[in-house]
Amino acid sequence: MACAAAACHENGCCKDEDDEGLVLSTKKRTAEPTIKTNSVLVATASSNTITSSTEDSEHRHGLCVKCKVDAALAGDECNLCFGCFRASLFGKFKVTVTTKDLISPTDNVLIAFSGGPSSRVALQFVHEIQQKAQRNLDASRDKSYPVFGVGAAFIDESAISSISSHEFEQAIQDIRLIVSSLAPPAKELHIAPIGNIFSLDPNDGTERLKELLHTINDVTGKEDFLQHLRMISLQKIASDHGYTKLVLGSCASRIACHVISATVKGQGYSLPADIQYVDARWEVPVVLPLRDCLAQELKMLCHHEGLKTLELLDGPRSGINGLVSSFVTLLQEENPSRQPTIVRTAEKLTPFNFNRLPEIDDSSNHLPFRRRHKKLNFKSDESNTSEFFCQICNSPIKNSDLESLRSILGHSETGANIFGSSCSSCQFQILPKEPSSMEHFYSLLPKSMVARAREGICCNQDRLREQIKDCLLSDDEEGI
């Protein structure tokens, strides 16, 4: 509250005297909020020029409901002026990042940048808090506040997209320009063809990718599989370049769609894993700082702030995903709070142990930065610490669903059979049905996926053994 009011004051709009006094007094009482207010001042400073020019419209109909000085943004359901709108959106992001501890000063953060509005805003906001951290560093006497590093990654899918190479070249140029024109500290941009995860040779990688996608008949399955490959690509870039966090721009609207489509695909068990602020089941933990922002808010911000976005690369979704996304859009039109409600429903499901950041080891504790750790209010069943993961989509598999896995493992002969340990959804929509094509499919998969599968199968087997050991007649490996 203190920050918002102060921000408005800076913008030239005045609150009631009483209100202002209250804000000031709270500011004096507590020492820390000054730091906090600064951040919002930074955030809104850039918008000063825009909002101050609209002062003529005061007292007219359509004033911002928050500062009651500037005109509310035209169109949409927004009744805030641009300054207040931006401050509230940035506030949401900032609160998520600080309270959930998504980015710490020693981090090196990689932003998955597709060029769409969500990842554009993620890039912008992360950039702003980095700038602020940099300013704190410059101002501090002992230079003891580290500043986290930021990089961006763009996954080049031109090999399999229908966009013309000319348009694609243009898009890549735009992306380079967007990242390079951000103020320092400089951010490295990694552009990697999606085929890179298959082979070092670009042509070979593309061929294998195409062949692999060709084996998947289900449209939805193909789209979802591509999504998994994208994640593997991002993880590869992140780990190759020493990043410690991967930031995705997934917003509430996207999450709401995921909640419904996961339900429709029978993935109710694993759903809570995908929608938390932190997902540390990957080598480089994934964080979602924009999880509480709606797509239309992010679009609106890009529009009014003149942030360039590339719609070109964001094709319409197909199959089940397409159906779900138009259903959710329809619901949102009928009730503007529908998407947040869906996200909140899913939030009430019990998350998994990996939905929090791994404990920081003691070595980093000596760093002098003073940070208030607000412990995540985390409820997950502590007793069940290890999970089985689907070898394709890496989602946790319910114990009882492993019955079928057991029987498959019982007569395991070929490498392909390890994909018996994939979730029923992937088995249906991604894996080939015929055993012969299964082996072919397996041979095409990227190495990192296969490695993960091998790793998984070893520990899975140990646990399976544990569970059925009382029924085993001999101790040898036969049969498992």
Next chain:
Amino acid sequence: MDEAEVKSKKGPGRLCYICNQKKPALKRPKTLEQICKECFYAVFEEEIHRVIVDNQLFKPGERIAIGASGGKDSTVLAYVLSELNRRHNYGLDLFLLSVDEGITGYRDDSLETVKRNEIQYGLPLKVVSYKDLYGWTMDEIVKMIGLKNNCTFCGVFRRQALDRGAALLKVDKLATGHNADDIAETILLNILRGDIARLSRCTSITTGEDGPIPRCKPFKYTYEKEIIFTYAYFKRLDYFSTECIYSPNAYRGFAREFIKDLERIRPRAILDIIKSGENFRISTSTKMPEQGTCERCGYISSQKWCKACVLLEGLNRGLPKLGIGRTRGPLGIEQRTQRSMQSKQCGTLDF
């Protein structure tokens, strides 16, 4: 038939996917397998039998009421249960239980169907009416409150009426005709409105085991399409098919349409939704309201009075908005006519 023969007939000859002998008569909605009529009945009934056995829905010697509306689901349920009871010696005493809401042109017609079912399957029928239980028919209620919220009254009253009818029949359980589509739809709706408590309950095949009369849904995994298009159509079961004249339920319709669209591109989506619903990780500590009994009528209630008594009190005192959660909304015509009544609302009733 030896294996070689089976294989040769799998070709373009197009024979039933299951028996490989007859010409297929339909594409089974659940699996899209092309099968013949006889095999369809066999798998349809066998699947329901499996659901009943695997979930131990009934015990030998139990008295079971079948909630019979005269619609397709309950008609098919009455048929299948009496058939399976005979075939597999469940040892059940089956009854038909109908609720007469008092909706002229709708329920009176469908009750005729139930009465014919009574004779066809030889199952004793009990009809309980809103008029007898509450002193109001739905026609009278709608006349008073209009077409808004009338489904709230009907739903609350029906739930209790079924329990009261079941108690009169002295049955151990009540079987309802809810099908897989209904359950999938309920799961989605509970997600859309953030109702985690109902989300965890709505997938159980048996509910209310702590209450007076448990209910079960033998059709939990049965597709609506299989019930209507094929079953009722082929067997020419006598059923009544009309929408309730007082229920223009647009919101539920949204979800229903979505499910139909899903089924079109992926038939197993309905079962997948149910699977998701069953597997949701909902912490068991989600508190359910403590159950007591209504001080007025003795029915189970978490409040001092049960919902039906609250609604009834509203009706009898001319305050139909009593007990209806949110009353705000666009000022419709019905609402304006009610305003004078609403203003009479006083604070004497404390719940």
